[in-house]
Amino acid sequence: MISETDWHTVSVKIPFASSKHALIAKQVIEVDPELQPQAVKRTLSVDDNLLIATFQTLTVRLARLTLNAFLENADLVIRTIEQFGEEAEKRPP
Numbered sequence: 001m002i003s004e005t006d007w008h009t010v011s012v013k014i015p016f017a018s019s020k021h022a023l024i025a026k027q028v029i030e031v032d033p034e035l036q037p038q039a040v041k042r043t044l045s046v047d048d049n050l051l052i053a054t055f056q057t058l059t060v061r062l063a064r065l066t067l068n069a070f071l072e073n074a075d076l077v078i079r080t081i082e083q084f085g086e087e088a089e090k091r092p093p
Helices: 017-029 060-090
Strands: 010-015 042-047 049-059
Touching: 010 017, 010 060, 017 042, 017 049, 017 060, 042 060, 049 060
Parallel strands: none
Antiparallel strands: 010 049, 042 049
């Protein structure tokens, strides 16, 4: 049986230009489930313009791998928002 003390916790806060962009990032990233839900617990939240991700993993190695994958996804979302975000918002409906 796995106890709460067996889990390793890692949190990261990523600032965005606006709370809207942070919320978009959260919604995009949370669509993909964790590949090992029995070994990785992920919580995403938004606080003003911050995307906050907290991971609980069974091993330090999983914490590193999970955080790395999350940061790659966040980087892709950030670059996409930078490229298309403002332009898309200016288009007429």
